[in-house]
Amino acid sequence: MGRHSCCVKQKLRKGLWSPEEDEKLFNHITRFGVGCWSSVPKLAGLQRCGKSCRLRWINYLRPDLKRGMFSQQEEDIILSLHEVLGNRWAQIAAQLPGRTDNEIKNFWNSCLKKKLMKQGIDPATHKPFTQQPHQIKQELINNTFSETPPPEPESILSLQNMHLHFSNSLASSQGPPFLISSDSSYYDSAVLTTEATSRDQIFLMGMSNHNKPHEWVDPLSYYDSVPSQHHFGTSSSYGMVCSSMPSLTSSDQNNLSAITDFSDNNNSGSKITSSNNSSNMMENHNNNGGMVSWEGSENKMAECSFQFHHQENGVKSEEVMTNTCSSWQETVHQLQNHISIDFNNYPLRSFSQDLTAATSYDVFRHI
DNA sequence: AACATGCTCAACCGCAGGCCA
DNA sequence: ATGGCCTGCGGTTGAGCATGT
Numbered sequence: 477m478g479r480h481s482c483c484v485k486q487k488l489r490k491g492l493w494s495p496e497e498d499e500k501l502f503n504h505i506t507r508f509g510v511g512c513w514s515s516v517p518k519l520a521g522l523q524r525c526g527k528s529c530r531l532r533w534i535n536y537l538r539p540d541l542k543r544g545m546f547s548q549q550e551e552d553i554i555l556s557l558h559e560v561l562g563n564r565w566a567q568i569a570a571q572l573p574g575r576t577d578n579e580i581k582n583f584w585n586s587c588l589k590k591k592l593m594k595q596g597i598d599p600a601t602h603k604p605f606t607q608q609p610h611q612i613k614q615e616l617i618n619n620t621f622s623e624t625p626p627p628e629p630e631s632i633l634s635l636q637n638m639h640l641h642f643s644n645s646l647a648s649s650q651g652p653p654f655l656i657s658s659d660s661s662y663y664d665s666a667v668l669t670t671e672a673t674s675r676d677q678i679f680l681m682g683m684s685n686h687n688k689p690h691e692w693v694d695p696l697s698y699y700d701s702v703p704s705q706h707h708f709g710t711s712s713s714y715g716m717v718c719s720s721m722p723s724l725t726s727s728d729q730n731n732l733s734a735i736t737d738f739s740d741n742n743n744s745g746s747k748i749t750s751s752n753n754s755s756n757m758m759e760n761h762n763n764n765g766g767m768v769s770w771e772g773s774e775n776k777m778a779e780c781s782f783q784f785h786h787q788e789n790g791v792k793s794e795e796v797m798t799n800t801c802s803s804w805q806e807t808v809h810q811l812q813n814h815i816s817i818d819f820n821n822y823p824l825r826s827f828s829q830d831l832t833a834a835t836s837y838d839v840f841r842h843i
Numbered sequence: 844a845a846c847a848t849g850c851t852c853a854a855c856c857g858c859a860g861g862c863c864a
Numbered sequence: 865a866t867g868g869c870c871t872g873c874g875g876t877t878g879a880g881c882a883t884g885t
Contacts (some may be wrong), residue, residue, distance in 0.1 A: 490854085490855075491853095491854075491855090491879090492853070492854075492879080493853090495852090512870080513870075513871075514869080514870065514871095526871095527854080527856095527870090527871085528872085530871080530872090531854065531855080532853090533853085534872095535852095535854080536854095563874075563875090564873085564874085564879065566872070566873060566874085566876065577855085577872095577873075577874080578852080578874095579853095580851085580855075581853095581874075581875085582851070582852050582853085583852095585849055585851095585852095586850065586852080587851095662853075664856090674860070768849075778852090845885100846884105846885085847879085847883100847884080847885075848882100848883085848885090849881105849882085849883075849884090850881085850882075850883095850884105851878100851879105851880090851881080851882095852878100852879095852880095853879090853880105854876100854877085854878090855875105855876080855877075855878100856867100856874105856875085856876075856877090857873105857875090857876100858872105858874090858875105859866095859871105859872090859873085859874105859876095860870105860871090860872090860877075861869105861870085861871085861872100862868105862870080862871100862874085862875105863867105863868090863869085863870105864866105864867095864868090864869105
């Protein structure tokens with residue numbers, strides 16, 4: 477393969493084009509048309525290589541170029557064509573008059589790709605992610621034990637035996653909790669009080685409204701209201717749905733949005749929504765399955781209490797933390813900070829190894 | 844205000860393949 | 865058949881800007 481003859485010449489300009497250069501190139505092309513690109517720089521009086529001139533004309537100077545944002549229709553076309561053609565940007569661009577392959581490629585890489593991933597869709601295949609259990613587990617571990625080096629693969633495997641229990645005190649005081657696993661299975665209190673296997677390590681948990689103990693949110697309808705079920709399936713965190721929150725103002729909703737974005741760096745599980753009854757729900761990701769109780773009749777949360785109950789080798793230990801928090805943000809930070817401290821005390825290796833011997837973490841609400 | 848970080852997008856790079864002497 | 869020239873394509877880079885801390 478030969479190289480561009482113009483590319484090996486010395487003293488050719490590179491980088492951004494000046495308005496003067498643009499004008500020279502534009503005038504030349506509009507006057508003489510597109511001929512041999514290698515001769516264009518010389519004829520147009522430019523210190524550029526022909527390849528650079530061609531690119532500048534195609535991607536920027538061409539008069540038929542459409543500028544501005546991509547429309548929804550264009551976006552749909554790109555998505556459907558990409559599903560069929562893959563990264564063949566030139567072919568995709570051919571179906572979108574006024575758009576260049578470079579423009580579409582940039583749009584894809586900066587916007588569409590992320591959009592799909594947020595919806596739990598693999599941008600390469602346009603199908604929902606099919607994460608293998610070991611991948612999910614690895615993500616879970618990485619998120620949960622961010623300050624601890626990842627364990628060896630063999631110790632990760634034992635995590636699948638981790639069980640989570642919900643104490644009877646929670647059930648008796650608040651009514652039966654529910655849980656949704658990543659495969660949409662619904663666990664009622666009967667299942668929960670015995671044992672809720674973590675399955676893919678991902679689930680949602682709901683509880684009764686604190687102010688209206690017998691008024692339940694419907695976890696399945698909540699689940700269905702989420703744009704993509706895989707939204708949760710790809711999350712590597714435990715999710716908690718809590719409906720015992722006071723009504724939120726619009727500014728509170730904004731604050732919540734910021735908080736959940738903060739608490740979930742992989743953007744796969746944060747969601748603010750309203751329940752289908754009068755109360756509001758918050759999905760609060762916390763990596764270790766802690767629980768927060770929301771109290772207070774005003775728009776702001778008054779108190780945050782949570783308790784971890786660790787049981788190992790038949791010996792129980794508890795840790796209770798109750799804080800009065802003035803804002804959602806503070807509460808979430810408190811929870812996250814507390815959790816990270818907790819689990820630094822339990823090295824992952826021994827934690828996972830002990831799990832095979834039926835170690836369990838009880839998580840329950842502190843009243 | 845200063846710095847860090849993230850995002851966008853224009854431009855570059857390297858390669859593949861067509862054309863032609 | 866071969867090798868050089870040229871175009872087209874897709875991946876990558878980095879400057880500039882926006883946003884967050």
